[in-house]
Amino acid sequence: xxxxxxxxxxxxxxxxxxxxxxxxxxxxxxxxxxxxxxxxxxxxxxxxxxxxxxxxxxxxxxxxxxxxxxxxxxxxxxxxxxxxxxxxxxxxxxxxxxxxxxxxxxxxxxxxxxxxxxxxxxxxxxxxxxxxxxxxxxxxxxxxxxxxxxxxxxxxxxxxxxxxxxxxxxxxxxxxxxxxxxxxxxxxxxxxxxxxxxxxxxxxxxxxxxxxxxxxxxxxxxxxxxxxxxxxxxxxxxxxxxxxxxxxxxxxxxxxxxxxxxxxxxxxxxxxxxxxxxxxxxxxxxxxxxxxxxxxxxxxxxxxxxxxxxxxxxxx
Amino acid sequence: xxxxxxxxxxxxxxxxxxxxxxxxxxxxxxxxxxxxxxxxxxxxxxxxxxxxxxxxxxxxxxxxxxxxxxxxxxxxxxxxxxxxxxxxxxxxxxxxxxxxxxxxxxxxxxxxxxxxxxxxxxxxxxxxxxxxxxxxxxxxxxxxxxxxxxxxxxxxxxxxxxxxxxxxxxxxxxxxxxxxxxxxxxxxxxxxxxxxxxxxxxxxxxxxxxxxxxxxxxxxxxxxxxxxxxxxxxxxxxxxxxxxxxxxxxxxxxxxxxxxxxxxxxxxxxxxxxxxxxxxxxxxxxxxxxxxxxxxxxxxxxxxxxxxxxxxxxxxxxxxxxxxxxxxxxxxxxxxxxxxxxxxxxxxxxxxxxxxxxxxxxxxxxxxxxxxxxxxxxxxxxxxxxxxxxxxxxxxxxxxxxxxxxxxxxxxxxxxxxxxxxxxxxxxxxxxxxxxxxxxxxxxxxxxxxxxxxxxxxxxxxxxxxxxxxxxxxxxxxxxxxxxxxxxxxxxxxxxxxxxxxxxxxxx
Numbered sequence: 003x004x005x006x007x008x009x010x011x012x013x014x015x016x017x018x019x020x021x022x023x024x025x026x027x028x029x030x031x032x033x034x035x036x037x038x039x040x041x042x043x044x045x046x047x048x049x050x051x052x053x054x055x056x057x058x059x060x061x062x063x064x065x066x067x068x069x070x071x072x073x074x075x076x077x078x079x080x081x082x083x084x085x086x087x088x089x090x091x092x093x094x095x096x097x098x099x100x101x102x103x104x105x106x107x108x109x110x111x112x113x114x115x116x117x118x119x120x121x122x123x124x125x126x127x128x129x130x131x132x133x134x135x136x137x138x139x140x141x142x143x144x145x146x147x148x149x150x151x152x153x154x155x156x157x158x159x160x161x162x163x164x165x166x167x168x169x170x171x172x173x174x175x176x177x178x179x180x181x182x183x184x185x186x187x188x189x190x191x192x193x194x195x196x197x198x199x200x201x202x203x204x205x206x207x208x209x210x211x212x213x214x215x216x217x218x219x220x221x222x223x224x225x226x227x228x229x230x231x232x233x234x235x236x237x238x239x240x241x242x243x244x245x246x247x248x249x250x251x252x253x254x255x256x257x258x259x260x261x262x263x264x265x266x267x268x269x270x271x272x273x274x275x276x277x278x279x280x281x282x283x284x285x286x287x288x289x290x291x292x293x294x295x296x297x298x299x300x301x302x303x304x305x306x307x308x309x310x311x312x313x314x315x316x317x318x
Numbered sequence: 319x320x321x322x323x324x325x326x327x328x329x330x331x332x333x334x335x336x337x338x339x340x341x342x343x344x345x346x347x348x349x350x351x352x353x354x355x356x357x358x359x360x361x362x363x364x365x366x367x368x369x370x371x372x373x374x375x376x377x378x379x380x381x382x383x384x385x386x387x388x389x390x391x392x393x394x395x396x397x398x399x400x401x402x403x404x405x406x407x408x409x410x411x412x413x414x415x416x417x418x419x420x421x422x423x424x425x426x427x428x429x430x431x432x433x434x435x436x437x438x439x440x441x442x443x444x445x446x447x448x449x450x451x452x453x454x455x456x457x458x459x460x461x462x463x464x465x466x467x468x469x470x471x472x473x474x475x476x477x478x479x480x481x482x483x484x485x486x487x488x489x490x491x492x493x494x495x496x497x498x499x500x501x502x503x504x505x506x507x508x509x510x511x512x513x514x515x516x517x518x519x520x521x522x523x524x525x526x527x528x529x530x531x532x533x534x535x536x537x538x539x540x541x542x543x544x545x546x547x548x549x550x551x552x553x554x555x556x557x558x559x560x561x562x563x564x565x566x567x568x569x570x571x572x573x574x575x576x577x578x579x580x581x582x583x584x585x586x587x588x589x590x591x592x593x594x595x596x597x598x599x600x601x602x603x604x605x606x607x608x609x610x611x612x613x614x615x616x617x618x619x620x621x622x623x624x625x626x627x628x629x630x631x632x633x634x635x636x637x638x639x640x641x642x643x644x645x646x647x648x649x650x651x652x653x654x655x656x657x658x659x660x661x662x663x664x665x666x667x668x669x670x671x672x673x674x675x676x677x678x679x680x681x682x683x684x685x686x687x688x689x690x691x692x693x694x695x696x697x698x699x700x701x702x703x704x705x706x707x708x709x710x711x712x713x714x715x716x717x718x719x720x721x722x723x724x725x726x727x728x729x730x731x732x733x734x735x736x737x738x739x740x741x742x743x744x745x746x747x748x749x750x751x752x753x754x755x756x757x758x759x760x761x762x763x764x765x766x767x768x769x770x771x772x773x774x775x776x777x778x779x780x781x782x783x784x785x786x787x788x789x790x791x792x793x794x795x796x797x798x799x800x801x802x803x804x805x806x807x808x809x810x811x812x813x814x815x816x817x818x819x820x821x822x823x824x825x826x
Contacts, residue, residue, distance in 0.1 A: 129702035
């Protein structure tokens with residue numbers, strides 16, 4: 003009885019469960035053929051460029067073990083970059099390199115990788131350790147993002163990233179993931195990063211969740227996490243709205259970072275975005291998905307009109 | 319609910335239901351195939367002295383009814399053909415014994431499966447129309463004797479009349495003179511007939527039965543008892559003592575009425591011998607015998623027609639979909655973490671060889687050792703495929719050592735370790751390591767324990783013999799399992815775990 007009562011309450015609050023997300027939204031709106039596009043960052047960048055959605059520049063795509071030796075030559079004078087698997091997920095296999103010298107590569111957390119160790123990391127990526135299905139993969143050397151100072155007071159190392167979920171091209175919910183000491187500087191909620199909901203209409207952080215607890219201050223820096231105005235908010239909403247035309251996916255999560263100099267970059271797309279965003283916003287996705295389904299037909303004509311409708315509709 | 323999925327599931331249920339219905343109603347399959355019971359072999363030896371032109375033997379045979387099934391019947395010696403026909407409630411086998419003025423042995427063997435206490439009422443009593451053959455004088459006396467009990471409920475009336483055979487007359491008793499007169503009548507008619515006259519007078523349906531008490535024994539004359547209809551079932555009364563047979567006692571009727579169980583025409587019956595013995599046959603053999611003899615389409619296509627070695631495989635295989643259904647339900651209805659779908663099923667299959675405790679012990683032992691080795695390997699920087707190969711070799715190395723140790727100390731469970739799914743174990747080690755690295759030791763342990771638990775539950779399901787027998791007899795049940803899988807697959811409500819995950823959002 004408690005179970006049924008709880009289920010009823012969640013339904014009334016419009017909370018989305020995994021089964022319904024999979025059956026009604028992912029299977030209903032995300033054609034399988036579009037998945038490779040979002041699973042491979044090289045392909046994502048190529049299509050994003052076409053639609054005018056900025057992504058961090060890629061210096062080099064390593065396709066086979068033979069190329070590993072020539073990496074430093076290609077990097078030339080660049081001392082900092084990011085090493086990533088093209089088809090990785092959940093941030094695994096990513097190394098942020100902030101300097102490089104005689105001993106090898108220095109990561110952001112201060113770890114030093116000898117050239118041999120670094121080559122091993124790349125060959126791991128190539129053999130598909132971090133890739134979604136275990137298939138062979140490519141390694142990307144990408145420009146390092148210097149995060150905008152807006153979240154500096156509530157970030158422990160690492161790069162905070164912003165997740166926007168859009169449905170049928172309408173941005174419906176957003177959050178920012180703030181790294182903590184517990185998450186080892188990674189913007190990953192499972193590892194202990196903070197998730198702070200963002201008001202779609204104003205672009206301001208609202209509530210925040212750390213592990214299962216609702217919090218108001220960052221556990222490491224002690225600064226308040228709510229009430230932060232996210233810069234470039236309208237631009238980011240528009241980027242999220244364009245993702246539908248870009249990928250053909252009706253239900254997706256877009257991860258963005260804000261660069262100090264270049265503004266927002268699209269980092270990666272996710273065709274099966276998780277449900278934790280509901281906890282960060284203390285709001286159900288299902289209710290908003292329903293609102294989109296009931297929206298007037300005209301708003302779907304352009305990304306701009308969809309964003310306008312979302313900004314007017316989703317006020318927290 | 320999505321309509322097409324619902325209709326598909328519904329038609330699968332319908333298909334299963336229709337086939338089950340057909341088998342039970344028209345092919346005589348049991349409704350509960352795994353119900354307990356006993357199987358008895360009755361061998362009837364008849365020594366017949368034939369007349370001038372041979373003899374004819376008529377033998378009362380067991381009748382099939384609810385709770386009683388004739389598994390096998392055959393003439394073993396003496397005659398070639400038997401002609402079986404029904405006469406009222408009886409089944410009579412008639413055959414000719416050739417020969418001229420000599421003694422012949424005829425042997426008939428029948429195997430019956432009975433569930434004592436579950437034998438049905440075979441359609442209720444015959445109308446109270448056959449008064450025992452006796453004169454009107456006794457009948458009138460009998461009427462007066464039972465007059466006082468006419469208003470008793472049926473079971474009590476039966477008990478009151480039964481008691482008279484030992485001279486006990488319950489309240490209100492008839493007069494002494496009448497009792498004395500009845501004692502004389504009983505002397506003349508015999509106890510059995512006297513009782514039946516009284517039952518008739520008391521408005522009850524009764525019948526005499528010749529049959530056998532199913533117990534390991536050799537019997538020369540069949541047992542006789544009286545069956546009285548108490549409104550729901552036949553009560554079985556021993557006419558000599560006035561006691562009732564307990565419903566749990568297995569009696570096998572051979573012939574109803576006043577006829578003899580064996581009659582010989584045109585010759586003489588020298589001797590009859592009933593050899594009754596309990597057969598330790600399993601439900602498997604029971605249906606095997608029955609289905610092998612049948613020429614019905616569904617029986618010819620029964621799994622029982624496979625060679626026995628292959629049957630064994632299918633007993634287990636047919637239950638694996640239930641395991642998969644359970645895993646689907648655990649994942650999508652509850653949100654229970656396991657290492658994939660197939661790992662628990664394959665583990666459960668291998669536990670059948672290693673045993674549950676050894677199987678689980680070996681699983682966790684190898685998982686822990688594998689984890690330690692995997693951690694060490696991480697420092698060696700091996701590429702993915704070679705690294706997995708090392709783990710695979712480690713797993714098989716562990717198997718080899720365990721099997722050798724098992725061989726030395728004579729532990730069969732260790733020697734059977736080779737049947738554990740080594741590929742799956744290797745993959746579990748790798749996934750366990752990655753899970754511990756990415757989500758922490760707690761999540762890894764939870765998933766490992768979850769997988770083990772599901773393996774154990776699956777093991778119990780596939781090892782449950784009544785269920786094996788049921789699915790083997792009715793493989794169409796798999797369609798019903800598929801229907802349930804479809805229903806689970808279209809469930810888009812919350813998982814049980816999500817209720818707890820999101821409960822804070824609704825403030826409870």
